Amino acid sequence: MHRSAAACVHMFDADDDAFDERDTPIAPPVPVGAISRRSSLLQSLTAAASSSASRAQSGSNSPAADSRPLEDSKGSYFSNSMSNLAFAMSANTDITAVTPNDALFAPYPARTPYKQPKSRASSPTPRKSIVEDRVPREVETTSLRFVPRKPNTDLTALRNVHIEDSFSARPGIRQHRNQADMRDFYANASWQILRYRKGNGGLTNAIPTNDRTYPSFAWIGTLGMPTDSLDERTKKAISDALIKDYQNYPVIVSDSTFDGHYSHYCKQILWPTLHYQIPDNPKSKAYEDHSWIHYYTLNRGIADAVIAAYKPDDIIWIHDYHLFLVPNMVRQALPDAVIGYFLHVSFPSSEVFRCLPTRRTILEGMLGANYIGFQTSEYARHFMQTCNRILAADVANNVVRYLGRASYIGSCAIGINPHRLAMELTKSEVTQWRSVFRQKWEGMKIIASRDKMDNMRGLKQKFLAFERFLLKHPERKRDTVLVQVCMTDRSNSETELDISEIIDRINSSNADISSHQPVVLLNQDIAYEQYLALLLESDSFVVTSLREGMNLTCHEYIFVQSENCGSLILSEFTGTASGPFREEALIVNPWSIEKVAEAFDMAVSMSMDERRKRWKKMYQYITTHTGFDWTKSNLDAISTAWKNSRRVSDIVPPLDMKMVKSQFQLVQAPAYRMFFFDYEGTLTFWGSSKSSFFASPQKVIAALIELTSDPNNVIYLMSGLMAGELERTFRQVPNLGLIAENGCYIRPFASNEWISLIDERKLSWVPTVKKYLDAISERILGSYLVVRKASIAFHIEDAEDPVQVEQWTGECVNHINVFFERENIKAVASDHIIVVEPLDVTKSRAAEFALGRELSRRDNKLPGFLMVVGNAEDDENVFLWADRLGIPQQYVFTATFPRRISQAKASVEGINGALSLLAELAAHH
Numbered sequence: 001m002h003r004s005a006a007a008c009v010h011m012f013d014a015d016d017d018a019f020d021e022r023d024t025p026i027a028p029p030v031p032v033g034a035i036s037r038r039s040s041l042l043q044s045l046t047a048a049a050s051s052s053a054s055r056a057q058s059g060s061n062s063p064a065a066d067s068r069p070l071e072d073s074k075g076s077y078f079s080n081s082m083s084n085l086a087f088a089m090s091a092n093t094d095i096t097a098v099t100p101n102d103a104l105f106a107p108y109p110a111r112t113p114y115k116q117p118k119s120r121a122s123s124p125t126p127r128k129s130i131v132e133d134r135v136p137r138e139v140e141t142t143s144l145r146f147v148p149r150k151p152n153t154d155l156t157a158l159r160n161v162h163i164e165d166s167f168s169a170r171p172g173i174r175q176h177r178n179q180a181d182m183r184d185f186y187a188n189a190s191w192q193i194l195r196y197r198k199g200n201g202g203l204t205n206a207i208p209t210n211d212r213t214y215p216s217f218a219w220i221g222t223l224g225m226p227t228d229s230l231d232e233r234t235k236k237a238i239s240d241a242l243i244k245d246y247q248n249y250p251v252i253v254s255d256s257t258f259d260g261h262y263s264h265y266c267k268q269i270l271w272p273t274l275h276y277q278i279p280d281n282p283k284s285k286a287y288e289d290h291s292w293i294h295y296y297t298l299n300r301g302i303a304d305a306v307i308a309a310y311k312p313d314d315i316i317w318i319h320d321y322h323l324f325l326v327p328n329m330v331r332q333a334l335p336d337a338v339i340g341y342f343l344h345v346s347f348p349s350s351e352v353f354r355c356l357p358t359r360r361t362i363l364e365g366m367l368g369a370n371y372i373g374f375q376t377s378e379y380a381r382h383f384m385q386t387c388n389r390i391l392a393a394d395v396a397n398n399v400v401r402y403l404g405r406a407s408y409i410g411s412c413a414i415g416i417n418p419h420r421l422a423m424e425l426t427k428s429e430v431t432q433w434r435s436v437f438r439q440k441w442e443g444m445k446i447i448a449s450r451d452k453m454d455n456m457r458g459l460k461q462k463f464l465a466f467e468r469f470l471l472k473h474p475e476r477k478r479d480t481v482l483v484q485v486c487m488t489d490r491s492n493s494e495t496e497l498d499i500s501e502i503i504d505r506i507n508s509s510n511a512d513i514s515s516h517q518p519v520v521l522l523n524q525d526i527a528y529e530q531y532l533a534l535l536l537e538s539d540s541f542v543v544t545s546l547r548e549g550m551n552l553t554c555h556e557y558i559f560v561q562s563e564n565c566g567s568l569i570l571s572e573f574t575g576t577a578s579g580p581f582r583e584e585a586l587i588v589n590p591w592s593i594e595k596v597a598e599a600f601d602m603a604v605s606m607s608m609d610e611r612r613k614r615w616k617k618m619y620q621y622i623t624t625h626t627g628f629d630w631t632k633s634n635l636d637a638i639s640t641a642w643k644n645s646r647r648v649s650d651i652v653p654p655l656d657m658k659m660v661k662s663q664f665q666l667v668q669a670p671a672y673r674m675f676f677f678d679y680e681g682t683l684t685f686w687g688s689s690k691s692s693f694f695a696s697p698q699k700v701i702a703a704l705i706e707l708t709s710d711p712n713n714v715i716y717l718m719s720g721l722m723a724g725e726l727e728r729t730f731r732q733v734p735n736l737g738l739i740a741e742n743g744c745y746i747r748p749f750a751s752n753e754w755i756s757l758i759d760e761r762k763l764s765w766v767p768t769v770k771k772y773l774d775a776i777s778e779r780i781l782g783s784y785l786v787v788r789k790a791s792i793a794f795h796i797e798d799a800e801d802p803v804q805v806e807q808w809t810g811e812c813v814n815h816i817n818v819f820f821e822r823e824n825i826k827a828v829a830s831d832h833i834i835v836v837e838p839l840d841v842t843k844s845r846a847a848e849f850a851l852g853r854e855l856s857r858r859d860n861k862l863p864g865f866l867m868v869v870g871n872a873e874d875d876e877n878v879f880l881w882a883d884r885l886g887i888p889q890q891y892v893f894t895a896t897f898p899r900r901i902s903q904a905k906a907s908v909e910g911i912n913g914a915l916s917l918l919a920e921l922a923a924h925h
């Protein structure tokens with residue numbers, strides 16, 4: 001079966017971005033083999049138990065006699081002690097009887113108690129506590145009733161499904177159960193598979209489910225809930241059904257791994273750091289590494305599932321920060337696999353990222369992918385700089401080369417699914433809710449907002465600014481309302497406290513307390529139809545995130561606003577602001593309360609003409625940059641990257657000397673042969689000043705003299721040395737072509753003249769960078785500088801303290817690349833050296849120049865034999881260049897050293913192998 005694969009874990013968080021694909025039309029089944037690739041997306045799956053009927057029963061239309069439909073028990077289904085079971089409620093798609101008495105109309109502070117759980121990690125009751133606590137305990141406040149679910153008729157259509165918790169509880173009835181009962185209860189609970197409404201809705205909406213032109217997708221992820229209490233049979237049955245019916249491959253881990261991975265490592269360490277909030281409280285234990293093991297274990301589990309499900313031709317697409325390590329784990333097992341990775345959240349500057357104690361492993365994990373995508377070019381740039389700085393990886397032209405592998409880096413902002421949204425808008429409930437809102441807030445300016453209760457969302461800043469706006473424009477108190485929908489499934493009491501005080505202040509400052517309150521806070525998510533109606537009726541939408549990868553809620557807002565052309569206040573720290581909506585939204589710095597207050601004023605007083613003008617452009621953008629476009633563009637980029645970084649095994653096969661010789665001989669004048677040999681490190685020892693770097697190159701010289709005696713052998717040596725040094729070393733070899741300073745200068749074949757390939761007027765950076773590097777060199781014992789004409793080599797191979805080297809390498813490279821950006825130079829680090837040189841200098845450019853000379857001398861004829869041999873990172877571009885010239889592949893020989901993953905097609909056994917090759921060619925000649 002042909003398939004391609006993609007992966008994501010968004011196990012249980014409410015999605016603040018975009019809702020999922022409810023009521024999607026049923027996709028026609030995809031015929032096996034009709035699709036070139038399959039994508040298996042690691043996706044959020046939520047499993048749960050219910051003690052209602054059996055699975056078969058629960059699929060029936062007749063609820064058990066004693067069951068009570070969920071709709072009947074609206075409000076607080078779950079007491080606090082049961083709150084860990086509550087996610088069934090927020091994921092419940094069956095609640096349809098939404099009435100105007102719902103929470104939306106409960107003015108703050110008379111809000112409903114929290115219905116969302118603190119953490120789902122302890123739900124259901126962990127087996128551990130059941131086993132250890134032998135004293136029967138009272139299960140507080142609730143009787144557990146298990147309600148068979150209405151069958152979901154769409155199931156066959158859905159790839160993005162979950163197993164949903166179908167616990168329900170009637171408040172007010174108490175029931176005593178002992179722990180053994182509980183264990184049996186969970187162990188034998190029945191269950192059903194229902195569509196999951198949470199997770200990363202932006203992602204799931206972007207994956208086409210009913211488009212035959214797309215590959216089919218399978219998803220791999222966790223069940224999104226603790227599972228220790230489920231017995232093995234149940235787990236297996238759930239897994240089997242998910243795999244068989246939905247191509248969802250669930251990964252079941254222990255509760256401690258599940259919780260440690262998500263609630264701790266992801267949420268307390270990675271999430272804040274990636275969003276520029278370093279947990280730096282001296283008492284903070286955030287960076288203690290006890291949860292790293294859980295992060296690692298879960299990633300391992302997912303990687304193993306990917307490896308097990310993988311079939312040749314699949315594309316594996318791994319999503320987001322929960323799975324940083326998976327690409328490399330999969331790469332180790334499947335060296336040839338096509339692997340892509342996409343980071344949905346922001347990637348911070350290297351200064352912030354370097355705080356993570358696990359920074360190297362994370363970067364190495366990501367670099368297992370052929371293609372790594374980001375939402376914006378800024379995040380991509382941060383990532384590349386961080387790789388260069390922390391791993392000393394070679395970064396150029398959006399490619400990160402590390403340990404012989406190449407990862408291509410790109411950016412493409414995710415979009416929404418306008419088609420699906422348009423269908424939602426046609427629902428009658430939306431129309432009903434709209435008229436309710438119109439009556440409720442007649443003649444008022446409605447500002448809508450929807451966020452997670454997360455301190456990254458800038459909620460405090462938003463309300464402070466709104467307060468400031470009302471203070472400056474008191475008349476607005478009576479005709480403006482800010483409706484804030486907050487979703488939460490984990491307690492965030494700090495943010496909550498912060499905002500409740502401010503909202504209290506705003507609402508109580510109104511002289512006429514009986515009437516209008518300017519802020520309505522909904523501390524829970526609302527029905528989607530209600531939310532859409534709110535969006536439709538609003539005059540403005542506000543996003544004040546302090547950092548956010550993209551933000552699709554504002555895309556949704558713009559999409560639904562075709563009648564009203566509402567205005568958008570958007571934090572400059574969102575991905576959306578940095579790209580698509582840069583000009584048209586009211587872009588604000590959420591930290592500037594004054595400016596956000598001004599934006600509130602502008603938003604509500606903007607003329608219709610102005611609104612329409614701005615809206616139109618944003619609308620045009622979102623309808624032409626949809627989620628599907630994003631998926632397509634990423635899958636294309638992944639495939640292209642894989643082709644470019646073609647690699648078949650860890651060991652490049654040895655050069656076939658028989659073949660080399662026979663093709664060599666075939667070339668007769670006027671045809672000619674071209675050779676490019678890297679010098680240092682390939683034909684002679686390189687590196688440490690203590691090593692025999694300048695060991696006599698007699699063998700090389702002798703072979704070169706022999707070879708160049710045939711005018712049809714056009715030979716070039718590529719070197720980091722200066723022109724003068726090279727000329728002196730090889731003065732005995734006539735006609736030899738020389739490339740100096742890694743491509744800055746060239747002395748063409750059969751010429752005595754040196755040609756500069758750089759702009760020599762732009763070398764004023766050399767003394768300044770030298771001064772900077774001198775200062776660093778003084779601190780690193782054993783390091784030294786070699787200043788050439790157009791480049792500087794900072795040697796660290798003999799440095800005594802490796803820790804110091806690691807620290808300063810990154811610092812140097814980063815400093816030079818950032819502070820000398822305008823000079824158009826680059827600093828590139830490898831294991832033993834940092835080279836600073838003009839940005840556009842490459843060996844392949846010099847090779848291209850050399851070929852151009854031959855073409856003009858030889859009637860535009862390409863060489864009949866082309867060989868490139870090299871062992872340096874920057875030789876990779878020359879291999880690629882040689883491959884793409886259009887010379888038939890059997891006449892192109894590219895060789896590097898063994899063990900390296902390379903663009904080269906073959907390998908020679910180190911320096912000795914390279915020297916033997918040269919000698920054999922000379923002898924053959």
Ligand SMILES: O=P(O)(O)OC[C@H]1O[C@H](O[C@H]2O[C@H](CO)[C@@H](O)[C@H](O)[C@H]2O)[C@H](O)[C@@H](O)[C@@H]1O
Pocket residue numbers: 010011012013014015016017018199200201202203266344345414452548549550551552
């Ligand atoms: O809270 P998590 O389960 O850890 O997931 C993180 C967030 O993922 C989704 O948002 C991210 O992806 C969106 C689509 O690419 C992007 O627009 C957003 O800026 C990212 O943060 C999800 O929508 C959020 O609810 C999750 O919090």
